[in-house]
Amino acid sequence: MDSWLQLAIDLALILVLIAGVAQFRDRKRARSGNFTAALALMSALGILLYRYPVLEPAVVFGALVAGAAVAGLVAVRVRMIHMPALVAFQNGAGGLAASIVSLVEMERAGLDPAVVNVGVGILGLVLGAVTFAGSMTAAGKLSGFLRQRPTVMPGHAVVLAGTVLATFALGALAAVGISVPAWLPAVMIAPALLAGVAIAVRVGGADMPVLISFFNAGTGLAAAFCGVVVQNSFLIACGAMVGASGTILTHAMCRAMNRSIVKVLAGGDVIPAARMPGFDESAGAAGEPRRREDDRRSLRAALSAVRDAGSVIIVPGYGMALAQAQADVVKLADRLEKLGKTVSFAIHPVAGRMPGHMNVLLAEAGADYEKLKQMDEINPIFKETDLALVVGACDVVNPAAIHVEDTPISGMPILLAYEAAHVVICNLDESPGYSGVDNPLYTASNAILLWGDAKASIGQLLESLGISDSR
Template identity: 55%
Template sequence: MDSAWNLLIDLAIILIIFLGIRMFRRPESARWGNLTAAFALLCALTVVLYRDPILTPALVLIVFLVGSMVGWFVAMRVNMVQIPAMVAFQHGAGGVAAFLVSFVELIKDATHLSVTSEVSGIVGLIIGAATFSGSMVAGGKLANRLKQTPTVFPRHNLILSGTVVVIVTLGVFAGHVSGTAVLYALIILILFSIWLGVVFSIRIGGADMPVLISFLNATAGVAAAFCGIIIQNRLLIACGATVAASGSILTHVMCKAMNRNLWKVFVGIRPKTAAGMAVTTQARPPSVAVQESSGQDLLARAIEVAKNANRVIIIPGYGMALAQAQLELVGLAKKLEGMNKEVKYAIHPVAGRMPGHMNVLLAEAEVEYDKLCEMEQINPEFAGTDLVLIVGACDVVNPAAINVEGTPISGMPILKAHEAKHIVVCNLDRRPGYSGVENPLYADPKTILLLGDARMTLGKLSQGLA
């Protein structure tokens, strides 16, 4: 950290990055925002190479090109349903880079490092390594390579806290020894940190994944910031801090939207179902008779309702993505619009496997973004809506969140589908969602349940309208 010029250059680069983020306020400028941030990073690289020339340029260039080309290739080929897994793997790659840089800095010239650098190097090493393994587990789950449901070891919390204690002890030890002992202490520390990430992530699953992936976003940023402290680089610290802020916000948004406490997600306290079940089974019997009519009959009724509706709101959930029914859904929506009906999409913040995932899936299916409505914005409109079409969503429309006390989703913000005149549900089955709370909406007399593969159901609905 030296001359005024360097300070100004660093400041300019970080301001360009902030400008890029600022352009994310509106979808039409977001693309430029991304390119702006990319440009800022390119400037940063150029400046660094100019300031401190590399001794082995050929080697560095080759390695750099290999990494970039793999990144480019994968990013061009991945499809939008796989984005969460891709992002998780990238968090992991960032974690590797962060802990390796910290590691090499620590073993290179341990005697020259100040106490601050040494401490932050060790902390960065731990966070980076844990981010790496945690992200790999998260990515594996999201890519369906690992079991998606939480894996709980016997005495999981004991193992987790034991690992933390070992890591802290090793970290302090590594800071006090010198010579080759440092090397071995750090290697063992890395192994334990990797183990920590695994133990931590493997217990989180299902609908809690958006929280995990957002949290790993934040830790990747923190690892980069610590990496910046050890090499005394302002830019790394500033960028890392910004990313940490972003990850924190997303983590908070996800927790709030799911009515989950961050601590409970992390220590493995999952929603309990008892109270909700009891209440809703009482509510069900009166309407069962209506629901038991044949599939054809229900479909005909649904088509009739859709024909007569003027204002339609569609609520897509992750089940839609699982059934790969985006195109069928959008086809149906376009048909309804062609019949001069107003069609909007209501997107719950946790629809999908990462924050904002559902919007991306629908944008890919060529839904214009001004039809994608956030929860707060669209909730007042349900009362004046003729038809709500729910596709592959359950918890986010469960009125028990408002009506019933003591369920895991009580108090969770939901889309008020139950206020509409008619409701058509295209879900695979009538089983409760991730929370395990039965959905009284299914038993509501104004609801038409079309169970089965959403893609087929939507296709039939669409045909019926023609």
């Protein structure tokens, strides 16, 4: 009887959670959706504490306050460019928690299959540890503590394959009721941690959105497994929903790069720039020193292109975020609109370091949501547009993805910026993007190149359009 009551309560809470997630379909209700989801979790927490009082309330309460206080401080202070690192870090914390709970619950039950589901427990333990190590590695890469380029560890494939096989073998043994030695689950943590690091170090730069989505799904599943171990259906539902969300985002990111998840995680097909067809190493590396005269001429050309344009599409990339230029870009967009031009932003799904990253950066800077256009929506409009303004983006506007075969980005959907009458490019330098593929757009006849700090370039454009307070 008691358990039926618990089930009814859990189902009600699951419906509240679903209601919260459902509100994310509409951006005006998303904030209340977030609140609704938080409410579902808080209610579950309150009911759980009421039904199963903790033995040491002071200690547990202290831990809750400490965790929440640190979390609150970080959440208030973090800047939007660091969101991917924060999400990865939080995700790692959740993964470790799932791992610990699975381990402690299994060991407390003496790994007795009659009391606790050891097979699922081992899956939860290992998956939690993998996502913890992987997410923390990703967070380290994103915040610059670790090398950003993809790295291959010695014995990479062995560690990965060995961990996966051992986990499933152990899980299967436990599932059919063969008893597992008491020390084994705890020992599994070590290879799981290694495997997490092995997955994450192989991925870098523009592939990070895939990696983060992947670990997001992983923590969700780890939480769901953990829910089976502690027999809590609300926990399972939450984990399943996060798993679904992470799966969708991983798929969306892979599709936006025309790559499979296996290829991204294996990191095999990022070819060094020097080996790219049609790439002359000496020209890229040594190049002619830039002349000031050329720079001035391009600035004049860019200015007249901006002045004459009736319609402008701005294409932001991660370089805009690195240059901290988003506030100035939004200011420029507002200024252009005041001059009677139509302005919109073209956002590639994988621009930035996590799904939707560019939108958050621009929204923080005050950009109008209705002007943030997704790729499918904006691509047909480029050819009727007078000016495409590329700010810190390279691969996502690289026509080589369409016209050149056998490059890492061949077949990747791109923003068709090159179809605009003029293309002004505010990038740091002419080096290729993360993929290492040379960008033919840089030598196109309709392209005007403003090399250098994007914030400075945008500032110059703003200044000449008559905004005095451009920083």
